[in-house]
Amino acid sequence: MRVGLVRSAPAASFRPCPLQQQYIGITEKKAVKRFQLANEICYEKVMEYAGKHQVIIFVHSRKETAKTAKLIRDMAIEKDGIGKFLGDDSASRCVPVSPSVGDRMTVSGV
Numbered sequence: 001m002r003v004g005l006v007r008s009a010p011a012a013s014f015r016p017c018p019l020q021q022q023y024i025g026i027t028e029k030k031a032v033k034r035f036q037l038a039n040e041i042c043y044e045k046v047m048e049y050a051g052k053h054q055v056i057i058f059v060h061s062r063k064e065t066a067k068t069a070k071l072i073r074d075m076a077i078e079k080d081g082i083g084k085f086l087g088d089d090s091a092s093r094c095v096p097v098s099p100s101v102g103d104r105m106t107v108s109g110v
Contacts, residue, residue, distance in 0.1 A: 042068065043075045050084035 024041055028034040042057060049055050059065050076082040 039068070039071050039075070043072055046072055047076075047081055047084065050081070 022045065024045075026034055026037055026041070028037050046055050046057070057068060059068050073082070073085075076085060
């Protein structure tokens, strides 16, 4: 029996905007440092495209999706980069502007 990869996605000509993939290797052996480094690199890559293009981040689980989103948001707030994610309209400015405690968000401007 032979198993191969099948390309199921449509060709690039069907996409309204081109896709780009980036793979980044992390050689850190300690799990905590590796996790922190991966999050920092992810944040830097997201900030390269923030306000210009959409970004999709693939993670291992649903739980990691929420964790990664919160980490990126918190890092953006901490490093004063949150403005790149917000539009000019007043509705988008009413977003969390401080890191959350648990699953609750702190909202300002309300």
